[in-house]
Amino acid sequence: MVIKTKKILVPLDGSKNSFRGLDMAIHIARQSNGTITALAVKSVPGLYALHPLGFLDFNSMKEVKKFLEQAKVRAAKKGIQLTGKALAGDPGYDIARFANNSKNRIDLVVIGARGRGSVKEMFLGSVSNYVLHKSKKPVLVVK
Numbered sequence: 001m002v003i004k005t006k007k008i009l010v011p012l013d014g015s016k017n018s019f020r021g022l023d024m025a026i027h028i029a030r031q032s033n034g035t036i037t038a039l040a041v042k043s044v045p046g047l048y049a050l051h052p053l054g055f056l057d058f059n060s061m062k063e064v065k066k067f068l069e070q071a072k073v074r075a076a077k078k079g080i081q082l083t084g085k086a087l088a089g090d091p092g093y094d095i096a097r098f099a100n101n102s103k104n105r106i107d108l109v110v111i112g113a114r115g116r117g118s119v120k121e122m123f124l125g126s127v128s129n130y131v132l133h134k135s136k137k138p139v140l141v142v143k
Contacts, residue, residue: 004032004107005028005029005032005034005107005108006032006033006034006035006105006107007034007035007036007037007104007105007106007107007108008025008028008029008034008035008036008037008106008107008108008109008110009036009037009039009095009098009099009104009106009108009109009110009137010022010025010036010037010038010039010071010109010110010111011038011039011040011041011091011095011109011111011112011127011131012038012039012040012067012068012071013040013091014040014063014064014067015112015114016112017112017113017114017142017143018111018112019071019074019112020112020142020143021110021111021112021142022036022038022071022074022075022110022112023074024110024140024142025110026074026075026078026080028108028110028140029075029080030078030079030080034080034107035080035081035082035083036075036080036081036082036083037082037083037084037085037104037106038068038071038072038082038083038084038085039085039086039087039094039095039098040064040067040068040084040085040086040087041086041087041088041089041090041091041094041095042061042064042086042087042088042089043089043090043091044088044089044090061086064086065084065086068084068086069084071084072084085098091127092126092127092130092131092134093130093134095109095111095127095130095131095135096130096131096134096135099131099135099136099137100134100135100136100137106137107137107138108137108138108139108140109131109135109137109138109139109140110139110140110142111127111128111131111132111139111140111141111142112128112141112142112143113126113128113141113142113143114126114128128141
């Protein structure tokens, strides 16, 4: 059985682990002539979500744009088209919601894991663990 993975979602936070996920997504996209959507979700404290102007942190948004641009260049070197998108909100929830939205036509989510032990993960929670359980699309967790 051949699974067509034309559109791959890669959540990025600028960490080495998220870029490891990007490298795997690039590898898969090359094999299936697919494209990548890189999604960066800036965590917003709940209090700011209620503020009429939202959470304005221009320095961190510059940082987000910088690593999305790095991802675009990294994919282009391998001949893969990458589209970057930045959101503000709850990372796990927003990644799963983006993947599940039929309008985005995501076929696969490739996400880097932090590599925490299972005991720490149980207490602290994990974005990759949340996405793994809430996504209706296949999820590949890269360690």
